[in-house]
Amino acid sequence: MKDWRQIALGNKLDIPEADLGRIAPALDSMEEVFRSLVGGIPPDIEPAVIFHAAEGAE
Amino acid sequence: MTILEAAAALRARQISSVELTEAALERVRKLNDCLNAFLTTTDESARTRAQQADEELARGMDLGPLHGIPIAIKDVFCTKGIATTCGSPLFAERIPDHDAAVVEKLAAAGAVLIGKTGLHELAYGVTSNNPHYGPIRNPWNQDCVPGGSSGGSGAAVAAGMVFMATGSDTGGSIRIPASFCGTVGLKPTFGRVSRYGVLPLDFSLDHMGPLTRSVRDAAIVLKAIAGYDSRDDTSSRRPVPEYLPEPEPSLSGVRVGVPENFYFDRLDPEVEQAVRGMVRQTESLGAVLVPVRVPDIAAINVVARVILLAEAAAVMEPHLSRRDRFGTDVLSLLDQGRLLPATDYINAQRLRRSMQKQFRAVFERVDCLLTPTSPITAPHIGQTSAVIAGATEDVRLAVTRLVRGINLLGLPALSIPCGRDRAGLPIGLQIVGRAFEEALILKVGQALMPMEAASPQL
Numbered sequence: 001m002k003d004w005r006q007i008a009l010g011n012k013l014d015i016p017e018a019d020l021g022r023i024a025p026a027l028d029s030m031e032e033v034f035r036s037l038v039g040g041i042p043p044d045i046e047p048a049v050i051f052h053a054a055e056g057a058e
Numbered sequence: 059m060t061i062l063e064a065a066a067a068l069r070a071r072q073i074s075s076v077e078l079t080e081a082a083l084e085r086v087r088k089l090n091d092c093l094n095a096f097l098t099t100t101d102e103s104a105r106t107r108a109q110q111a112d113e114e115l116a117r118g119m120d121l122g123p124l125h126g127i128p129i130a131i132k133d134v135f136c137t138k139g140i141a142t143t144c145g146s147p148l149f150a151e152r153i154p155d156h157d158a159a160v161v162e163k164l165a166a167a168g169a170v171l172i173g174k175t176g177l178h179e180l181a182y183g184v185t186s187n188n189p190h191y192g193p194i195r196n197p198w199n200q201d202c203v204p205g206g207s208s209g210g211s212g213a214a215v216a217a218g219m220v221f222m223a224t225g226s227d228t229g230g231s232i233r234i235p236a237s238f239c240g241t242v243g244l245k246p247t248f249g250r251v252s253r254y255g256v257l258p259l260d261f262s263l264d265h266m267g268p269l270t271r272s273v274r275d276a277a278i279v280l281k282a283i284a285g286y287d288s289r290d291d292t293s294s295r296r297p298v299p300e301y302l303p304e305p306e307p308s309l310s311g312v313r314v315g316v317p318e319n320f321y322f323d324r325l326d327p328e329v330e331q332a333v334r335g336m337v338r339q340t341e342s343l344g345a346v347l348v349p350v351r352v353p354d355i356a357a358i359n360v361v362a363r364v365i366l367l368a369e370a371a372a373v374m375e376p377h378l379s380r381r382d383r384f385g386t387d388v389l390s391l392l393d394q395g396r397l398l399p400a401t402d403y404i405n406a407q408r409l410r411r412s413m414q415k416q417f418r419a420v421f422e423r424v425d426c427l428l429t430p431t432s433p434i435t436a437p438h439i440g441q442t443s444a445v446i447a448g449a450t451e452d453v454r455l456a457v458t459r460l461v462r463g464i465n466l467l468g469l470p471a472l473s474i475p476c477g478r479d480r481a482g483l484p485i486g487l488q489i490v491g492r493a494f495e496e497a498l499i500l501k502v503g504q505a506l507m508p509m510e511a512a513s514p515q516l
Contacts, residue, residue, distance in 0.1 A: 004397055011359075013396050015393045023390050026390075027394055030364065034406070035359050036404045037360070045409075046408040050291050
């Protein structure tokens with residue numbers, strides 16, 4: 001599992017120790033499922049985000 | 059009384075918009091101290107608009123069924139000149155200089171705005187137990203939550219304060235309060251209703267829609283608020299069809315999918331019994347029941363959570379140095395989002411596309427899916443966990459379990475009441491359709507619930 005405290009420190013996030021302790025279990029359980037999904041993404045799948053090069057285009 | 063009944067009475071001169079509006083304001087005055095559904099009322103402007111509506115209708119100017127009908131707007135939609143707090147002290151003093159697109163469209167349809175409804179802080183939660191503005195209470199049992207984040211809208215509609223209130227739905231925030239308060243709640247297809255002028259919680263998952271007391275009323279409101287808006291990059295140019303179902307539609311030939319996996323796992327037995335009863339009813343109305351296996355919804359929910367955590371944290375990043383301005387639960391979610399790497403966010407958006415393709419195959423076999431809206435009925439205010447089928451589950455995760463994934467897929471979903479548990483709390487049925495096929499799910503909903511939703515004794 002990731003060390004969320006180190007990630008917070010490394011990113012200079014002002015998250016108190018007690019709050020980190022509370023959120024770590026939720027992140028750990030999500031991380032476990034998510035990491036297994038990432039490995040199966042076909043390389044040609046693009047992210048589902050929206051950007052139009054010209055304003056008003058669809 | 060429904061919107062359509064009130065509209066008919068207005069045109070028959072049996073009642074006036076002023077009388078409907080005064081009755082709504084009086085109901086708010088009587089009940090808001092206990093329910094806390096409204097943050098703001100707009101008494102004077104409502105009276106003026108109602109008077110105008112009466113005059114317009116008298117001289118033959120008819121803007122349609124919402125003309126002269128008192129409504130409420132969730133306090134996350136911008137309203138010109140009226141405080142729009144988003145349920146947060148960060149925006150307590152904010153008076154927008156413009157209306158949200160949905161507010162514009164409802165005004166153009168002649169609706170009378172009587173006020174702004176309360177919500178879970180920043181629309182980021184399912185209880186509407188707001189630490190800054192107080193808990194909103196469920197009209198069926200005031201010790202229980204109304205659901206969220208559109209809890210004030212659910213409570214206001216269920217309590218008969220207004221005929222309709224708007225909601226926003228990022229992970230169930232229209233359907234959950236509809237389920238807990240015993241109202242109809244419609245989350246339209248992503249892109250069907252403009253998000254312009256609504257404080258974003260999540261650019262990828264936010265949807266706008268109505269809470270009403272009947273399915274036909276939800277159809278009326280959708281017709282009024284749907285349509286292309288160049289100010290919303292995700293807005294669809296597809297024409298807006300007719301949504302209003304017949305009063306007693308036939309379901310002959312409709313293929314109703316009944317999930318064999320996930321959606322009926324770990325339910326309160328009373329919820330399961332009520333929903334399965336409705337499934338049987340669709341068959342008696344002519345539908346063809348099709349057992350289906352759905353893609354991994356638990357995985358879809360996780361992907362939706364990654365996107366929500368990251369995007370909501372990005373939206374609130376400028377405010378996060380003031381930790382005292384956030385409630386504990388919301389701050390916890392925002393902190394989680396800050397800890398996720400950019401690669402996770404991008405991969406979640408890639409998985410979204412991949413999962414959309416997988417789910418499309420389900421709708422080649424069926425026209426809609428029937429599921430429970432929530433595995434439990436409304437929890438008590440302050441309750442953080444629930445025992446469901448012998449296992450203890452976090453209330454937020456449990457309550458969003460059956461609805462969150464539909465936001466990732468962008469599909470339309472309707473929640474209708476389908477009974478009450480032994481404690482008298484409403485149970486919700488969710489009807490999920492193909493993208494842009496709101497008319498089909500409204501037809502199925504109307505066939506199952508041809509009458510107005512039951513009202514609590516208040």
